[in-house]
Amino acid sequence: MAEYGTPPEVDRVAASRAAVAARRARAAVKAAISAGERNPLDVLRVAGEDPASVEGGIRVTEYLTSIPSIGVTKMHRFMDELGISPAKRLGGLGRHQRRRLRGFLTDRLAAQTGRHNRLVVLAGPTAVGKGTVAGHIRTHYPDVLLSVSATTRAPRPGETEGVSYYFVDDAEFDRLIEAGELLEWATVHNAHRYGTPRGPVEEALASGRSVLLEIDIQGARKVRRAMPEASLVFLLPPSWEELVRRLIGRATEDGPEQQRRLETAKVELAAIDEFDFEVVNTDVSTAAQEVVDLMQTRKPKR
Ligand SMILES: Nc1nc2c(ncn2[C@@H]2O[C@H](COP(=O)(O)OP(=O)(O)O)[C@@H](O)[C@H]2O)c(=O)[nH]1
Numbered sequence: 001m002a003e004y005g006t007p008p009e010v011d012r013v014a015a016s017r018a019a020v021a022a023r024r025a026r027a028a029v030k031a032a033i034s035a036g037e038r039n040p041l042d043v044l045r046v047a048g049e050d051p052a053s054v055e056g057g058i059r060v061t062e063y064l065t066s067i068p069s070i071g072v073t074k075m076h077r078f079m080d081e082l083g084i085s086p087a088k089r090l091g092g093l094g095r096h097q098r099r100r101l102r103g104f105l106t107d108r109l110a111a112q113t114g115r116h117n118r119l120v121v122l123a124g125p126t127a128v129g130k131g132t133v134a135g136h137i138r139t140h141y142p143d144v145l146l147s148v149s150a151t152t153r154a155p156r157p158g159e160t161e162g163v164s165y166y167f168v169d170d171a172e173f174d175r176l177i178e179a180g181e182l183l184e185w186a187t188v189h190n191a192h193r194y195g196t197p198r199g200p201v202e203e204a205l206a207s208g209r210s211v212l213l214e215i216d217i218q219g220a221r222k223v224r225r226a227m228p229e230a231s232l233v234f235l236l237p238p239s240w241e242e243l244v245r246r247l248i249g250r251a252t253e254d255g256p257e258q259q260r261r262l263e264t265a266k267v268e269l270a271a272i273d274e275f276d277f278e279v280v281n282t283d284v285s286t287a288a289q290e291v292v293d294l295m296q297t298r299k300p301k302r
């Protein structure tokens with residue numbers, strides 16, 4: 001009944017309390033960035049995933065000036081270079097703006113720490129050629145560590161323990177998870193579990209080596225959370241028809257499984273916005289070269 005509704009001033013008080021609480025929450029995030037307690041790249045990730053979050057409500061101008069070594073003058077220059085309006089909030093950035101900002105900050109943070117895109121995640125839809133491109137990199141670029149995953153699936157003919165995968169049973173996989181020995185893991189194609197052993201990746205990065213992870217899209221998301229400075233590369237087929245041709249040509253799955261994977265591939269292709277770079281796998285050696293270029297200690301092409 002209308003006469004028992006909340007008086008407008010009560011609404012106004014509640015709204016202004018909420019605004020104060022939101023302002024405080026945003027200030028806390030900014031303080032954490034400036035104290036080095038929160039990784040700016042991770043704050044940007046959260047804002048992208050949930051524009052209505054506290055992180056999403058922070059203005060880009062305030063965000064940049066929270067980062068140590070970026071003052072107001074530099075901030076204005078960067079906003080101009082990035083083509084972002086000063087009124088924008090992190091959650092309101094378009095896909096290309098967020099990518100540009102992320103790329104710019106990754107380079108800047110890498111320059112400060114002396115580490116440049118050394119951890120690269122290669123993901124993409126089934127049969128696009130991830131395994132083929134990763135294999136080419138292992139053969140032709142021995143300086144790059146290609147991480148060997150643990151999996152609960154059975155070896156296929158021609159696969160070698162410790163080279164293709166570490167083949168483990170369910171109990172051992174459970175143990176790896178519980179012992180914190182996996183950087184990330186996921187159940188892929190609703191079938192088997194796959195995970196990245198943490199030790200070799202951390203050792204290689206600590207010794208200045210570049211590391212390549214060839215994992216599925218869920219895994220790529222988890223790496224982004226665990227290591228915000230990782231670069232995510234999405235491998236694309238030259239066309240949908242070519243993807244279907246490769247899947248069928250590979251002949252490792254039966255008809256119903258191929259159908260299921262193609263349905264998953266459509267969902268996976270929609271995740272492309274979450275990635276920093278796209279590489280089209282038309283020719284294996286060209287695609288491999290493009291991925292390796294992203295690991296070099298010079299500014300990568302965007
Ligand atoms: N999350 C995650 N995914 C992985 C890992 N290792 C492999 N994968 C993914 O698991 C999927 C299945 O791999 P595989 O069984 O070799 O079959 P494929 O589909 O023929 O390549 C591929 O999409 C891989 O990228 C890992 O350590 N973590």
Ligand SMILES: Nc1ncnc2c1ncn2[C@@H]1O[C@H](COP(=O)(O)OP(=O)(O)O)[C@@H](O)[C@H]1O
Nearest residue numbers: 126127128129130131132246250281282283284
């Ligand atoms: N650039 C390419 N051109 C033609 N065929 C390719 C190319 N890259 C991969 N393939 C073929 O496509 C199929 C799927 O590749 P694969 O590496 O197994 O994919 P993924 O690991 O992404 O599932 C394989 O038969 C592979 O030989």
